[in-house]
Amino acid sequence: MLTLLFAGRTWLAQVKPQLNALSHVSSKPSSLASYRQFADTVLATYDAMWAKVSKPRWANAKFRLYCGKMRVVASFWAKVKKQAQKRWPDRILALAYGAASFSGSGSVGCRGVPVSQMRKEAVKQFGAGRVVLVDEFRTSRVSSAYSNPSEALPGQPPETFR
Incomplete structure (x- = not known):
């Protein structure tokens, strides 16, 4: 589990700007304007995030956690x-x-x-x-x-x- 955390940090180093952008908006918005901001941020970061987390190593890591x-x-x-x-x-x-x-x-x-x-x-x-x-x-x-x-x-x- 601990090695997965360290590996995850290394794996996500290339998408750090996208993660920072996503961390600044709430996934549970309270108004239409904040929801619009959230949706725009997700759409802007979607391609980079999907390219990174769709790799087999993420599925393998989740499966190892499940088996554990x-x-x-x-x-x-x-x-x-x-x-x-x-x-x-x-x-x-x-x-x-x-x-x-x-x-x-x-x-x-x-x-x-x-x-x-x-x-x-x-x-x-x-x-x-x-x-x-x-x-x-x-x-x-x-x-x-x-x-x-x-x-x-x-x-x-x-x-x-x-």
């Missing part, structure tokens, strides 16, 4: 499975995975939290029949109104897993 992310997720689930097998060697492993889905707050085009990717890799590591999607509603032993079970109403047990 996939390796990190795969190694995480492999480590979880290995630790579980070490702790419970005589049990058949199953994974209770949360069924909720949400959009992680990441950069444009890339989620901060790889929700579906994590679930797919868990299914690949544990097996399709061994990953159970569970509803996360009321799955805590501690009531949301109290910080620990001892503060619950007298005579009533704390909430349990369903």
